[in-house]
Amino acid sequence: MDRSTDTPAAGAHAGAPGAHAPPQPAPPHAIAPGAPAPHAVAPGERSPHAVAPGARAPHTVVPGERPPHAPTRRGFVAGLVACLPVLLAVAPFGMIFGTLAVEAGFDLVQTMAYTVIVVAGASQLAAMQVLTDGAPVLLAVFTGAIVNLRMAMYSASIAVALPGVPLSWRIPAAFFLHDQAFALSMQRYAARPDEPLGDKLGFYFGVGITTAVVWVIATLVGALLGAQIPESWGIEFAVPATFLAAAAPMIRGTANVVAAGVAVVAAILFVHLPAGFGLLVATALGIAAGMATRRLLPPAAAKPVGPSAGETP
Amino acid sequence: MSDTVSDTGIWVLIVGLGLVTYAIRLSFLGLLAGRTLPPLLMEALSFVPVTVLPALVAPMVLWVDGSFATDTPRMAGALVGLVVGAWVRHVFAAIAGAMATFATLSALGL
Numbered sequence: 467m468d469r470s471t472d473t474p475a476a477g478a479h480a481g482a483p484g485a486h487a488p489p490q491p492a493p494p495h496a497i498a499p500g501a502p503a504p505h506a507v508a509p510g511e512r513s514p515h516a517v518a519p520g521a522r523a524p525h526t527v528v529p530g531e532r533p534p535h536a537p538t539r540r541g542f543v544a545g546l547v548a549c550l551p552v553l554l555a556v557a558p559f560g561m562i563f564g565t566l567a568v569e570a571g572f573d574l575v576q577t578m579a580y581t582v583i584v585v586a587g588a589s590q591l592a593a594m595q596v597l598t599d600g601a602p603v604l605l606a607v608f609t610g611a612i613v614n615l616r617m618a619m620y621s622a623s624i625a626v627a628l629p630g631v632p633l634s635w636r637i638p639a640a641f642f643l644h645d646q647a648f649a650l651s652m653q654r655y656a657a658r659p660d661e662p663l664g665d666k667l668g669f670y671f672g673v674g675i676t677t678a679v680v681w682v683i684a685t686l687v688g689a690l691l692g693a694q695i696p697e698s699w700g701i702e703f704a705v706p707a708t709f710l711a712a713a714a715p716m717i718r719g720t721a722n723v724v725a726a727g728v729a730v731v732a733a734i735l736f737v738h739l740p741a742g743f744g745l746l747v748a749t750a751l752g753i754a755a756g757m758a759t760r761r762l763l764p765p766a767a768a769k770p771v772g773p774s775a776g777e778t779p
Numbered sequence: 780m781s782d783t784v785s786d787t788g789i790w791v792l793i794v795g796l797g798l799v800t801y802a803i804r805l806s807f808l809g810l811l812a813g814r815t816l817p818p819l820l821m822e823a824l825s826f827v828p829v830t831v832l833p834a835l836v837a838p839m840v841l842w843v844d845g846s847f848a849t850d851t852p853r854m855a856g857a858l859v860g861l862v863v864g865a866w867v868r869h870v871f872a873a874i875a876g877a878m879a880t881f882a883t884l885s886a887l888g889l
C-alpha cells in the first residue's frame with residue numbers, strides 16, 4: 467500500500483516519469499501496471515460505462531431520469547473517504563502556505579483569493595517566491611504555470627478515463643484536477659474498471675472537492691495563526707522543505723535521478739540570470755537530460771511506476 | 780522582502796496564475812476531449828515535477844547571501860527532507876524532519 471502523501475502543492479508522483487517509458491507501446495499514464503487500458507471511446511461509439519438498458523444513446527436524457535454520467539452520492543462518499551489519509555498531508559501544507567503568504571506580504575484577502583482561485587500549492591509557493599525575489603509578475607505567473615504543466619498530463623489521462631461525460635460536467639471537473647484527485651481517481655478506476663460512470667465521476671468530485679475545501683480552510687488557519695509561529699520552528703526553511711518533500715518520492719530510477727541532478731546543478735550555475743529565468747533553463751536542461759538518459763539506458767532499466775495516493779491540489 | 784511587491788502585482792499574480800492553471804487543467808478535458816498528447820510531450824511533461832522542484836530548492840539551500848555556500852543547517856535539512864521523502868514517502872514527515880533539522884542546527888549555531 468503506497469501511502470505517500472503529498473501536499474496540495476507540490477509533488478505528483480502520480481505522474482511519475484517512470485510510467486511513460488517510451489519503449490512501451492501505449493504509455494500507461496498513471497495506470498497501474500497490469501490495469502486494463504482506459505476505455506477510449508470513438509465518436510459515435512457507445513461508452514461501455516454509459517450503456518443503459520434499452521437502445522438509448524448514452525447522452526440521451528429522459529426527463530426525470532438520472533443520466534448515466536451524473537455523479538452519484540455513493541461515488542462521492544467513496545471519494546471523500548478515500549482522500550482522508552491524504553488530508554493529513556494537505557492540511558499542514560495549507561497551514562504552511564497560509565503562514566508564508568502572509569509573511570511574503572499578502573494580506574488575508576489576497577492569501578485566500580490566491581489559494582481558492584489557484585488550488586495548486588507548489589505553484590502558489592513557487593510563483594510567490596519568484597515575485598518576492600523581485601522578478602516581473604508575468605515571469606512569476608509563467609513560473610507557476612511551469613510547475614503546473616504536469617496537470618496537462620493529468621487532464622489527458624482523466625479525459626480518457628471518463629469517456630462520455632459531457633462538457634457541462636468536465637468544465638467543473640477541471641477545476642478540481644489537482645494531484646490528489648488525479649492520483650486517487652486513477653487508482654480507483656484501475657482497481658474498479660467496471661464501476662458505473664456516475665460513481666466514477668462522483669468519486670472524482672468526492673476527492674477533488676474534499677481536498678480543495680480542506681486546503682482552503684488550512685490556508686486560512688495558517689494565515690490567521692502564522693504570525694504566532696515562533697521563529698525557532700524553522701519556518702523560513704518551510705519552502706525548500708516542502709518542495710523537497712514533494713519531489714523526493716518521485717525521484718526514482720536513473721532517468722529521474724539524472725534529470726533532478728542536472729536541474730539542481732544548472733539552477734546553481736544559472737543563478738545569476740534574472741530572477742526566474744535560471745529556473746526555466748534548469749528545468750529544460752533537466753528534462754532533456756532525463757529523456758536522453760532514458761534513451762541511452764537498456765529498456766529493462768525503465769520500470770513503470772503506478773499512481774500513488776498523494777500529491778498536491 | 781515584500782516591500783518591493785505591489786498590491787497590483789499580487790492581484791495580477793493571483794488572477795493570472797489562476798487563469799493559466801485552469802486552462803492547463805481544462806486543456807484535454809475540455810478543448811481537446813478524447814485526444815491524447817503526443818508521447819514525446821507526455822514524456823517531457825512527466826519529468827517536470829522532478830526537475831522544477833529540485834531546481835527551485837537548490838538556490839534556497841546552496842545560495843546564501845549572494846554567493847555559493849555550504850550552510851550546514853540548510854544542507855542537513857535538505858538532506859533529511861530528501862531522505863525521509865524518498866524512503867518514508869510521507870510528505871508531512873519529510874517537511875517536519877527537514878524543518879526540525881534546520882531549526883535545531885541553526886539554534887546550535889552550526
